[in-house]
Amino acid sequence: MTSWIEKQRSILDYTLSSLIRRKGKNISLFIVYTLVVFILASAMFFTEAMKREASLILKGAPEMVVQRLLMGRYDPIPLDYLQKIRGIRGVISADARLWGYYYDPAVGANYTVMAPRNQSIAQGKIIIGKGIARVRMINKGDILSFHAYDGQVRSFTIDGELPAASELVSADLILITEAGFRDLFGFPASHATDIVVSVRNPQELLTIARKISEQLPDTRPIIRDEIVRTYDSVFDWRGGMVIVLIMMALLAFVIFAWEKASGLSAEEKREIGILKAIGWETSDVIAVKTYEGSVVSFFSFAFGILLAYGHVFFSSAFLFAPALKGWSVLYPDFRITPFIDPHQVGILFFLTVVPYTVATIVPSWRAAIVDPDSVMRS
Amino acid sequence: MPTSPGRSSKPLISHRSRKMTGKARLTVRKSSLCLVIFGTALLMLGAMFFHATYQRQADTPLIGRVAGVVKTLALTDLCLFTEARYTRHPSQADLFSAFQDHPMALEHFPAGSIVGPPATLRKLHDKLD
Numbered sequence: 452m453t454s455w456i457e458k459q460r461s462i463l464d465y466t467l468s469s470l471i472r473r474k475g476k477n478i479s480l481f482i483v484y485t486l487v488v489f490i491l492a493s494a495m496f497f498t499e500a501m502k503r504e505a506s507l508i509l510k511g512a513p514e515m516v517v518q519r520l521l522m523g524r525y526d527p528i529p530l531d532y533l534q535k536i537r538g539i540r541g542v543i544s545a546d547a548r549l550w551g552y553y554y555d556p557a558v559g560a561n562y563t564v565m566a567p568r569n570q571s572i573a574q575g576k577i578i579i580g581k582g583i584a585r586v587r588m589i590n591k592g593d594i595l596s597f598h599a600y601d602g603q604v605r606s607f608t609i610d611g612e613l614p615a616a617s618e619l620v621s622a623d624l625i626l627i628t629e630a631g632f633r634d635l636f637g638f639p640a641s642h643a644t645d646i647v648v649s650v651r652n653p654q655e656l657l658t659i660a661r662k663i664s665e666q667l668p669d670t671r672p673i674i675r676d677e678i679v680r681t682y683d684s685v686f687d688w689r690g691g692m693v694i695v696l697i698m699m700a701l702l703a704f705v706i707f708a709w710e711k712a713s714g715l716s717a718e719e720k721r722e723i724g725i726l727k728a729i730g731w732e733t734s735d736v737i738a739v740k741t742y743e744g745s746v747v748s749f750f751s752f753a754f755g756i757l758l759a760y761g762h763v764f765f766s767s768a769f770l771f772a773p774a775l776k777g778w779s780v781l782y783p784d785f786r787i788t789p790f791i792d793p794h795q796v797g798i799l800f801f802l803t804v805v806p807y808t809v810a811t812i813v814p815s816w817r818a819a820i821v822d823p824d825s826v827m828r829s
Numbered sequence: 830m831p832t833s834p835g836r837s838s839k840p841l842i843s844h845r846s847r848k849m850t851g852k853a854r855l856t857v858r859k860s861s862l863c864l865v866i867f868g869t870a871l872l873m874l875g876a877m878f879f880h881a882t883y884q885r886q887a888d889t890p891l892i893g894r895v896a897g898v899v900k901t902l903a904l905t906d907l908c909l910f911t912e913a914r915y916t917r918h919p920s921q922a923d924l925f926s927a928f929q930d931h932p933m934a935l936e937h938f939p940a941g942s943i944v945g946p947p948a949t950l951r952k953l954h955d956k957l958d
Contacts, residue, residue, distance in 0.1 A: 463860040471859075505907055507892050511900030516921065525921075548903055552914055561911050563918075567902050573870075582908070585911075616891050617898040621915070622908045647903050673920060678905050679845040681920040699864070746863065760877050778912040788888040789881035 462735060466742040469722070483707060483752050488755025489805055490700040495795055496763040497771060503790040505682035508620060509675070513647035514656060516548070516673045517663055525671070527642035532667055536648060539662050541655045547643030549632050549783040553597060556587050560780035564625045565647075566632040570704070574628055575643070576610035580783040582622030584612050594809040596627075600637035607631065622783035650674075704803065708810040711717040715814050723815065727823035737812060737821040743813030756796065 457705060470477050478566040502826060517536065519528035528547075530553060531579045549566040571579060577595065589595060613621040633640060650659050658705040715723070723736050767786055768775075776782045898904070906918045915922035 460858065460860040464858055466886060467859040467863055504892065508907070509905075511896035511898075512905050513903050516905060518921070526906070544901075545861055560896050561914070561917065563908075565902065567900050569903075582911075613898070614894070618896045618905075618908070620855070620895060620899055620904050620908055621902075624900070624902075624908070625909050668935065673905075678920040682907065685919060709869070750866070750870065757873055757877060760881075764881075779910055781908075781911045783908050788892065789884050791878070791881045801943055 453749070459738070462472060462738050465744055466739050466746065469739070469745065470743060471715055475746065479778065480747060481754075483703070484748065484751035484803075484807070485755040485758070487700050487704045487707070488752050488799065489758045490696060492756050492799055493762050493770070494696050494700075495767065495799065496789075496791055497768045497787070499564075499795060500763065500787045504788055506679050507688065511681050512675050512678050513548075514650055514675050514676075515663075516649040517545075517646040517662060517667075518671045518673065519645075519667075520669055521673050525645075528645055530641055530643055530769055532670070532799050533646060534673055535666055536646060536663060539659055539666070541650050541652060541659050543649040543651050543828065544650045547631060548645050549638070550644050551632075551636055551638075553635075555587075557781055560586055562625050562781075564622050564627055564632065564635070570626060572626055573610060574630065574738075575607060577607040577631070578611045578613060578624075578626040579609055580613045580621040580624040580784055581618050583617050583625065584609075585784075586781055597635055599635050600688040603613065605631075605635055606792040611630070618783040621784045623781045644730050645709040701802075704807075706710070706740030708807050715818055719815075720818050723818045724823040726820065733816070733819045737816055740811050741808065741813035745804075745810035748807045752800060752804050756799070756829050758790070760791070763787060 464687060478796050501674070517528065517532070518525045519532070520526065530547055533545050534546060536542060546568055548568070551564050553562045553564050554560075555562060560583075570578075577705075579589070579595070584590060587595070591609050591611055593609050594606050595609060596604050599605045607627065613624060627635070632638065648663075650656055656676075660674055661671060663672050726736055726739075727733075765788055767784075772782075903921050908917070910916035910919075
């Protein structure tokens, strides 16, 4: 056993000397390989973490939201519908929700204006999200003016800011009183934006949604599962821009592995010939090439994964931020909670390390089984 | 011990020392160094998982607080893409909101490349673009 270990160590010594001899080529190989793993791992870590965080945060979302559809688009819902929904067996509560959008030409940002049911706000006051405070450079006690539906300016005093920790859901929020909301948008007292419904038994949610659709055919119930599923598809690493990133990285990797698999350089072939001529066996030559592939791919993999982890969870995926921000003026400042599992890392390992290592062995095996004399002369 | 003419008493050592000037002498085998780096890399990967678990536990109350805000205010979406109403509230958007100019029209907001259209819309009736 000891002699076997010693032999393997000697082969590894030789492999490392061989890698150092061609350091220019191997360093560039290491950098490209690391970059490929870094991009793949960053995309995987980011999408998975966002998906998991969204599902945890949105556990608090309403069990069901009922919208009214008019001409195929959603429209304010009449408050009469509340009684009809409350009358359905299994419904605990149905409440109107008032919210809308306000475009602020001063900074070119869209705000979400909401009149909360469970939070009391004084008349003439508003509570703003951290993102708005940052973009408008305003704080508690300052006055924020809006152009109302009638062209008049309505001014509100900032009563406070929403907690920074909740920026991921509240960066663009403005909380206002119901009277203030209706006055700002000229929203009729007989209508609401939509209705939130709570049910006694969550297993009956679908049945109740079906009953609502039957009794109020112009409505569209959206259940909490659908809300969470929306974010599953938004952050699905097999969809959207992420797949473009992954495909590009994988294509680079395929070209890269193909270059390796398609054959050895004349210098490498001569080296194998010499090794065979001085008494190395085919299995030893293959062992050298296996170690060579494993050393390069394992260290590139480990370094790429660690870099990706730092990029996504320590620097909030700053390289992805321009793509995520798009044209948004308001963007939440948040840190992503690291949701990673060994399964993800395992997939990445088998996608990158294994094919590359195999790709390095095949041509070496082909060269190693040829007569050393002909290999050296070719 | 007699020394040959022209040679100092410690010729070999001095010669080697001169030759090695400016070069680091590797006293350990390359394989040992490689195994140490390999072990360190494995440790760091392990530390990454440990950090992720630790950070997740530390963030649990924070996520709970955010979920509390979502519950209190009856919010439905993450504030990630504020550029258009259907990207700000993708779960509440019209059924064909991402392509609301007309069905399957080319998307013009950058976030549209991340927020895909609902699966039901991928069934093409007619080729329009």
